[in-house]
Amino acid sequence: GAGVSQTPSNKVTEKGKYVELRCDPISGHTALYWYRQSLGQGPEFLIYFQGTGAADDSGLPNDRFFAVRPEGSVSTLKIQRTERGDSAVYLCASSDSGSSYNEQFFGPGTRLTVL
Amino acid sequence: AQTVTQSQPEMSVQEAETVTLSCTYDTSESNYYLFWYKQPPSRQMILVIRQEAYKQQNATENRFSVNFQKAAKSFSLKISDSQLGDTAMYFCAFTIQGAQKLVFGQGTRLTINP
Numbered sequence: 001g002a003g004v005s006q007t008p009s010n011k012v013t014e015k016g017k018y019v020e021l022r023c024d025p026i027s028g029h030t031a032l033y034w035y036r037q038s039l040g041q042g043p044e045f046l047i048y049f050q051g052t053g054a055a056d057d058s059g060l061p062n063d064r065f066f067a068v069r070p071e072g073s074v075s076t077l078k079i080q081r082t083e084r085g086d087s088a089v090y091l092c093a094s095s096d097s098g099s100s101y102n103e104q105f106f107g108p109g110t111r112l113t114v115l
Numbered sequence: 116a117q118t119v120t121q122s123q124p125e126m127s128v129q130e131a132e133t134v135t136l137s138c139t140y141d142t143s144e145s146n147y148y149l150f151w152y153k154q155p156p157s158r159q160m161i162l163v164i165r166q167e168a169y170k171q172q173n174a175t176e177n178r179f180s181v182n183f184q185k186a187a188k189s190f191s192l193k194i195s196d197s198q199l200g201d202t203a204m205y206f207c208a209f210t211i212q213g214a215q216k217l218v219f220g221q222g223t224r225l226t227i228n229p
Binding site for chain 1: 214
């Protein structure tokens with residue numbers, strides 16, 4: 001079956017612009033996660049959805065970052081007033097429940113470059 | 116706060132050799148889970164192996180096995196009979212029971228040479 005997909009694969013924007021990053025999880029997966037991976041680092045947690053609600057958004061760095069999952073499937077990560085420090089690969093993952101032991105299936109990521 | 120440390124930024128071995136990647140973690144929790152993920156150049160993270168902290172027996176998955184030392188908070192990954200396709204970044208990750216977010220280490224870049 002299809003895995004987690006993310007669009008676009010690459011996004012170049014200018015400082016101060018608004019961007020949206022999309023994640024399509026594996027069909028039927030109720031849990032969805034966003035992580036940010038800076039160059040040479042491991043992924044850092046941003047936000048976790050169980051169904052339509054954000055169950056844990058403790059990793060969002062500031063109020064410029066926002067994510068939604070209105071129908072419990074596709075999710076969009078939104079970044080306002082982008083800064084050069086936002087440049088990173090944004091990874092999305094999904095799992096079939098919120099169990100801590102469940103495997104998280106990752107997408108290929110969106111590489112965001114802020115000029 | 117939970118932290119994961121991978122002290123080997125890069126490793127390189129010859130094909131068919133055995134290689135061990137190190138990982139230590141810090142937590143005050145007693146129930147948690149540990150994972151090793153592989154990230155090839157395609158960027159897609161793939162689960163290699165996982166371990167429940169309450170299980171004393173070390174997990175194995177074909178050529179991959181772990182050495183879990185709970186008291187030392189150590190979780191190393193051993194790859195036996197290494198193959199060219201094992202070349203990738205390897206990340207150790209951790210989550211506590213009841214939480215869902217993974218905490219990752221900095222990664223180890225592993226190169227398998229022909």
